[in-house]
Each structure stands twice: as structure tokens, then as C-alpha cells.
Amino acid sequence: MNAPLCEVRDLTVVIGATAVCASLDLSICTGECWAVLGMNGVGKTTLLHTLAGLRAAQSGEIRLGETPLRDLSRREIAKRLALMPQLVEDAFPATVFEEALAGRNPHLSPWAWESAEDEQITRNALTEVGLAPLASRLTTTLSGGERRRVQLAALLVQDAPLMLLDEPVNHLDLHRQVMLLDLVRKKISGSRRAAVMSLHDVNLAARFCDHVLLMFGTGECAAGTAEQMLTGEMLTRVYCHSLRAVDVDGRRLFVAA
Amino acid sequence: MRGFRSLRITFLRATPVIALLVVAAGLSVVVGLGVGSTAQPLWTALSGADPAAHEVLFSLRLPRALAAFGVGALLALAGALMQALLRNPLADPYVLGVSGGAATLALCAMLAGLPIAGVQAAAFAGALGSTLLVFALAHSRHDLAPSRLLLTGVVLASGWGAAVSLILSLAPEARLRGMVFWLLGDFAGTETPWPALIAAALILAVCLFEARALNLLARGELRAASLGVDVRRLRWKVYVIASAAAAVAVTTAGSVGFVGLVTPHLLRLIGLRDYRLLLPASVLAGGALLTVADALARSIIAPQQLPVGVITALIGVPLFLFLLRRETA
Numbered sequence: 001m002n003a004p005l006c007e008v009r010d011l012t013v014v015i016g017a018t019a020v021c022a023s024l025d026l027s028i029c030t031g032e033c034w035a036v037l038g039m040n041g042v043g044k045t046t047l048l049h050t051l052a053g054l055r056a057a058q059s060g061e062i063r064l065g066e067t068p069l070r071d072l073s074r075r076e077i078a079k080r081l082a083l084m085p086q087l088v089e090d091a092f093p094a095t096v097f098e099e100a101l102a103g104r105n106p107h108l109s110p111w112a113w114e115s116a117e118d119e120q121i122t123r124n125a126l127t128e129v130g131l132a133p134l135a136s137r138l139t140t141t142l143s144g145g146e147r148r149r150v151q152l153a154a155l156l157v158q159d160a161p162l163m164l165l166d167e168p169v170n171h172l173d174l175h176r177q178v179m180l181l182d183l184v185r186k187k188i189s190g191s192r193r194a195a196v197m198s199l200h201d202v203n204l205a206a207r208f209c210d211h212v213l214l215m216f217g218t219g220e221c222a223a224g225t226a227e228q229m230l231t232g233e234m235l236t237r238v239y240c241h242s243l244r245a246v247d248v249d250g251r252r253l254f255v256a257a
Numbered sequence: 258m259r260g261f262r263s264l265r266i267t268f269l270r271a272t273p274v275i276a277l278l279v280v281a282a283g284l285s286v287v288v289g290l291g292v293g294s295t296a297q298p299l300w301t302a303l304s305g306a307d308p309a310a311h312e313v314l315f316s317l318r319l320p321r322a323l324a325a326f327g328v329g330a331l332l333a334l335a336g337a338l339m340q341a342l343l344r345n346p347l348a349d350p351y352v353l354g355v356s357g358g359a360a361t362l363a364l365c366a367m368l369a370g371l372p373i374a375g376v377q378a379a380a381f382a383g384a385l386g387s388t389l390l391v392f393a394l395a396h397s398r399h400d401l402a403p404s405r406l407l408l409t410g411v412v413l414a415s416g417w418g419a420a421v422s423l424i425l426s427l428a429p430e431a432r433l434r435g436m437v438f439w440l441l442g443d444f445a446g447t448e449t450p451w452p453a454l455i456a457a458a459l460i461l462a463v464c465l466f467e468a469r470a471l472n473l474l475a476r477g478e479l480r481a482a483s484l485g486v487d488v489r490r491l492r493w494k495v496y497v498i499a500s501a502a503a504a505v506a507v508t509t510a511g512s513v514g515f516v517g518l519v520t521p522h523l524l525r526l527i528g529l530r531d532y533r534l535l536l537p538a539s540v541l542a543g544g545a546l547l548t549v550a551d552a553l554a555r556s557i558i559a560p561q562q563l564p565v566g567v568i569t570a571l572i573g574v575p576l577f578l579f580l581l582r583r584e585t586a
Contacts, residue, residue, distance in 0.1 A: 049479075052483060054479065054482055054483065073485075073487070074482060074485050074486060074487045074488075075485035075486075075487075076485075077485070078483065078484055078485030079485070082483065083479075083483040085477075085479050085480060085483065088476075088477060088480060089344065089476070089477040089480075090476065091344040091345060091346060091475065091476075091477075092340075092344075092346060092475045092476065092525070092530065093525075093530065094476065094530060098530070098531075099476075102472065102473060102476065102480075102484060103484065105469060105470075105473060105484040105485055105486070106484060106485035108469070110466055110467070110469065110470075111466070113533070158484065
């Protein structure tokens with residue numbers, strides 16, 4: 001049994017008139033890769049933001065390791081979990097390198113400048129996401145998919161054990177989706193890390209995630225291993241549309257009926 | 258790897274820029290001392306051979322040049338801070354109605370025939386009063402949303418504009434000239450440079466501590482928060498500090514336009530994007546720009562003086578447009 005990075009007990013989150021989750025219990029342990037699946041508007045982003053401590057829950061408790069989330073400062077939280085947001089504004093221009101380097105912020109004291117080591121970490125991360133040649137480009141000149149990869153580099157640079165990714169493969173070409181999720185898996189396997197990501201594509205979840213959280217839109221959620229959760233029956237309930245499992249070359253794929 | 262331009266290199270490259278700005282700041286004060294409505298060589302005045310010239314230099318020109326430097330520094334700092342707070346590169350120090358509130362009360366004081374000290378007190382009260390009003394109207398559940406803050410400030414500013422027009426249309430001829438000068442920004446009434454200089458130094462020191470957090474805030478609140486910044490606390494701090502800077506500036510010299518908007522912008526265009534460099538550079542560049550502008554205002558059609566706000570716009574607009582075109586080309 002791996003150590004839990006994040007424990008959620010009896011969590012209730014409501015946004016406006018929508019119940020995101022009611023009395024949710026969840027344990028995210030090192031080495032696990034979680035997918036969050038649900039229809040548009042069920043509150044996947046809201047739930048990830050709540051887990052990241054960016055908004056308050058109605059009731060319940062979130063613990064990072066031994067410590068309740070609400071007892072931690074923003075800086076301490078940022079050392080333990082990193083969020084790749086769904087949307088990133090850029091009112092002011094910054095280079096790809098500067099954008100990724102910003103991920104070091106929680107590790108630096110207020111007066112400190114980034115060290116040569118911080119810069120090396122950033123260079124490595126940019127190389128991993130395949131953006132090394134674009135390091136000195138302004139992010140405003142990048143395509144949507146390239147920007148997603150900059151955000152992933154920043155997430156890697158932040159180097160937090162728990163990685164929360166909100167729609168990480170939006171705007172990405174198919175081969176880049178696979179590359180990005182492969183990279184996330186590689187970061188998790190055999191390490192102290194874990195990842196939770198909201199996804200639209202059930203088949204990507206089936207291919208890359210070992211655990212799944214299903215959100216039914218009524219506040220009811222179901223969490224478990226991918227084998228338990230990813231069945232035609234369960235997914236039909238999630239999307240209110242009939243989904244069928246088919247086997248292709250030994251891999252289970254889901255198609256909408 | 259040639260593709261990488263590390264921050265260290267950026268920093269090393271910025272050092273000459275900062276050094277250049279220090280020199281420019283020093284030169285601007287020398288120009289401010291040497292130029293005026295009475296032409297006299299700087300060295301005869303400095304040597305003390307001519308007591309009258311010595312007097313003009315140290316009790317008139319020096320305080321005025323230093324006040325212009327302090328106000329320019331404050332406006333540039335306030336502009337840089339407001340731009341990060343509102344995540345809008347076009348925000349200026351007056352965007353939250355600071356100058357409108359100050360102008361309305363200052364003109365009322367002029368209409369009532371109060372002395373300069375009274376006008377300054379009214380301006381300070383108006384600046385802070387307007388800031389508080391914007392805050393009271395814009396905040397919700399102990400939080401400040403940038404978009405709401407911006408809109409409230411803009412709408413309130415146009416309200417103050419109407420009040421100013423009303424006062425101008427009612428004012429007797431004899432007072433109009435003084436009022437127009439105040440509205441455009443003018444150092445004729447400035448008695449001491451110390452409030453502006455001390456405020457600029459204090460605010461720079463406080464803000465440098467938050468400079469890296471400001472970099473993140475400018476890139477979005479969600480991003481700043483997820484990278485370990487206490488966004489709510491930082492927003493409050495920036496709001497209070499930027500308003501105080503603008504209020505001191507407006508009280509010292511009236512509403513001098515353009516310096517606060519354009520200085521941080523110019524510095525970004527020459528590559529100083531990091532707030533750790535942008536803030537000290539803003540102090541130097543804003544101070545130098547306004548000191549030179551004030552020297553020109555005093556000398557272009559000497560012995561008559563122009564409002565300094567006209568000069569800042571005349572220098573700033575073409576310079577800014579030139580850099581902007583070069584950037585996009």
C-alpha cells in the first residue's frame with residue numbers, strides 16, 4: 001500500500017445551484033493516476049480547484065499527507081501540489097522560458113533570484129515537452145497546443161508530488177496528447193508522485209489512468225479502479241448517452257451508440 | 258544550446274540598462290538645475306560667486322527638480338502596480354478615480370479662494386476619498402475583482418470629469434488659469450520635495466519584496482495562487498500602496514498625465530518585463546522623464562511657464578508610438 005498524498009473525507013462542494021459532489025471520500029496515493037470524468041458543467045474544474053485549496057468547500061476535509069489543507073499557507077500548498085489550469089491569460093508578454101521558470105516560485109524565498117539550478121530544471125522540463133527550441137519565443141506567438149505544453153513544463157518545474165491537470169490535452173494534436181500523457185505517467189511511475197486529471201476522452205482515461213472518479217452531475221460521484229469504473233453501464237450513466245465497450249487488439253475502447 | 262536565454266542573462270543584460278537609467282536620472286536633475294526662466298551658467302551659481310543665482314539654484318530649482326523626480330517616480334510605480342493589479346497594460350495611476358476626486362476637491366478649494374496648502378489638503382482628501390468610494394462600490398464579500406474595480410473606477414472618473422467641467426464653467430475668469438494648470442499638472446505651487454521623495458523610496462522598498470509575486474499576479478490570479486501567492490492579501494496591499502502613491506503625486510503636482518501609463522510600458526518594450534527590474538527602473542525612468550519635462554516647461558517659452566502635463570504628453574506620445582511600431586515590425 002502506497003502512502004496517501006491527498007485524502008478527502010465527506011467533502012461537499014456546491015457551486016450556485018449545482019451540487020458538484022456530496023459526501024465524497026477519496027484517497028489519492030503515490031503512483032496513482034486518476035481521471036475525472038463527467039459531462040460539461042458537472043464541476044470537474046471546480047472540484048480540482050477545491051482540491052488545490054483555491055476555493056472553499058461547503059463541508060468536509062481535505063488532507064495533504066498528515067496536514068489539513070486549510071492549515072497550510074499558499075506557499076506550502078504549492079510545494080505539495082501543482083495545478084495546470086484549463087485557461088491561462090496572458091495580458092503581459094513573457095517568454096516560454098520565463099513562463100516555465102515561474103513554476104519555481106514556491107521554492108524561492110521572496111528576495112531570491114532563480115539560481116542556475118532552477119534554470120537547469122526549467123531547461124530539462126522544456127526539453128521533455130519538446131519546446132526547447134522555442135524557449136526564447138513570447139508565449140503570445142505560440143499556438144494553443146504549444147501553450148498547453150508550456151503549462152505542462154511549468155507544472156513539471158514546480159515539482160510537486162500531487163499534480164492536478166485540468167483538461168491537459170485540450171488543443172493538442174493526437175500524437176501530442178499521447179506524448180503528454182505518456183510523460184505524466186512516466187513522472188508518476190515508481191515515484192513519490194500522483195496525478196489527477198480531468199479528461200473529455202474516455203479512451204485516453206482507459207489507456208493512461210489506473211483510477212477513475214466519475215461525476216454524475218447530481219452531486220453523486222463514484223471512485224475506484226479503472227476496471228471497476230470504466231464499464232459501458234457506468235459511463236452510460238455519466239454521459240446520459242449509451243456507450244458500448246469494444247475490444248480492439250486487446251484494448252478496451254468505448255464508442256458512443 | 259542557443260535557443261535558451263536564461264533569466265541570469267536577462268539580468269546581466271538589464272544591468273547596463275539600469276546603470277544607464279541611473280545616469281539619466283542624475284543628468285535629468287542637473288538639467289533641472291541648469292534650466293529656468295533666468296539664464297545663468299550652472300557653475301557660477303554653484304560657486305556662490307553670485308549670491309542671487311546661488312539662492313535661485315538652492316531654494317527654487319533644486320526643490321522643484323527633486324519634487325518633479327519624486328512625483329515622476331511615484332506615478333511610474335503606481336502605474337506599474339495598477340497594471341499588475343488589474344492585469345491590464347493600459348491601466349494608469351488614475352484608473353481608480355484618484356485624479357478625478359483630487360481635481361474636484363482641489364478646484365472647489367480654488368473656487369473658495371483657499372491658499373496653496375488648502376488646495377493641497379483638499380486634493381489629498383479627494384484622492385483618498387475617491388479611492389475609498391471606488392473600493393466601497395466595487396468590493397464584494399471582502400474581495401476585489403479586477404474587472405469590477407476597473408469599471409467602477411472608469412465610471413466614477415467620468416463622473417468626476419463632469420463635476421470638474423461644472424466647476425470650470427462656473428469659475429470666475431481670474432481663477433480659470435490656475436485651475437487649468439492644476440488639471441494639467443504643474444509644479445509652480447510645490448514647496449517641498451520631501452513627501453514625494455520619501456513616499457517613492459518607501460513604496461519601492463515595500464514593493465520590491467513582492468516583486469516576484471507581482472510577476473505572477475500579472476499572469477493571472479489563478480496561476481499566481483496555484484504557484485504559492487496569497488492573492489487576496491497581495492491585491493489588498495497593491496491596491497492600498499498604488500492609491501497612496503497616486504494620492505501623494507496628485508497632491509504634490511496636480512494630475513500630471515501620461516508618465517504613469519507610459520513609463521512601465523516603455524521599460525517593458527526595452528525588455529524589462531520582470532517586476533524585480535521593472536519597479537526600480539520605473540522609479541528612475543519616471544523620475545527622469547518628469548524632471549526633464551518640468552525643465553522644458555519652465556524654459557521653452559521663458560519667462561512664461563507651461564503646464565508640465567502638456568510636455569509629458571508631447572514627449573511621451575511620439576516616443577511610445579515609435580517603440581510600439583518597432584516592437585511589432
